[in-house]
Amino acid sequence: LIMGVFNMRRLALSALLLIFTIESALAFVMTPRSIAHRDATLMKMRPAHRRAPLSLSSDATRVAWGPIDVKDVSKYIFGSTGQFALIAAALKALDAAGASALPPVCMSPLFAFLSLRSRVFSCLDNRRPNRSEQGGAATPVDTKRPSWTPPGIAFPIIWSTITLLRTISATMVWAACGKTLFCLPILALVGHLCMGDTWNSITNAERRLGVSFAAVFGVLGSVYFAVYSFWQVSPVAGYVLAPSAVWISIATVLTGTIWRINTPVQPLWPVKGDGKSAGLRLPFSSMNK
Numbered sequence: 001l002i003m004g005v006f007n008m009r010r011l012a013l014s015a016l017l018l019i020f021t022i023e024s025a026l027a028f029v030m031t032p033r034s035i036a037h038r039d040a041t042l043m044k045m046r047p048a049h050r051r052a053p054l055s056l057s058s059d060a061t062r063v064a065w066g067p068i069d070v071k072d073v074s075k076y077i078f079g080s081t082g083q084f085a086l087i088a089a090a091l092k093a094l095d096a097a098g099a100s101a102l103p104p105v106c107m108s109p110l111f112a113f114l115s116l117r118s119r120v121f122s123c124l125d126n127r128r129p130n131r132s133e134q135g136g137a138a139t140p141v142d143t144k145r146p147s148w149t150p151p152g153i154a155f156p157i158i159w160s161t162i163t164l165l166r167t168i169s170a171t172m173v174w175a176a177c178g179k180t181l182f183c184l185p186i187l188a189l190v191g192h193l194c195m196g197d198t199w200n201s202i203t204n205a206e207r208r209l210g211v212s213f214a215a216v217f218g219v220l221g222s223v224y225f226a227v228y229s230f231w232q233v234s235p236v237a238g239y240v241l242a243p244s245a246v247w248i249s250i251a252t253v254l255t256g257t258i259w260r261i262n263t264p265v266q267p268l269w270p271v272k273g274d275g276k277s278a279g280l281r282l283p284f285s286s287m288n289k
Helices: 001-028 033-046 070-096 104-119 154-176 182-204 208-235 235-261
Strands: none
Touching: 070 104, 070 182, 104 154, 104 182, 104 235, 154 182, 154 208, 154 235, 182 208, 208 235
């Protein structure tokens, strides 16, 4: 039995490594050269009077990748770790206040709130995209999206479902861990939420497509770790949370594809002086946003 469990864990880790490799390969399918070839083909299909001068040089598909903005990188790290520390401290305080005496039905709203509004603990600008200004889409109207992008109406449905699954699985884990909030599996979920909020700030507030693609791997890795941590204490809870990892995997490929097809291709790191940096704010200052 022990060897069987050990082999299952090795198989799970191997599967995760394979998924990472496949996703990385898929995300880089659209290279600047292939983008330029596609644009040239489309240009030939246009009427002659609508054709614009075409340049296939690398400068046409890639912006100047300037020096990294260390200040913004530090901001991302500080925002994520600070948010995690605040939520962890709140969970520890609830444990000390006797939250273990409450029935599971009373803990579900807490996990639902964290899944929906964990960003209120962050000092980063975590505003969500204004879909009315974006024609109902998840990205701005001037951002190119692959043809297989889910319709805008699908995103609220997907995230509502994921919120429900997070709530159910976290409640199960809380009970399995002796009704303790400050435990590794729940903290792993908190870490994933913090990574997601930082990614949201990069993607929606700063609109840095390249940095968004680089940061989404942190979101992806953290959700797989959360699923594995849940599965260790409650296999059923791990399976309930697993669809969240599936969706983040799809979102990772989507983020990479959007980055590559929007030319000029943006850098994978925040560039000093690019004018996209968003400021900091006090935690809990966006309760109604």
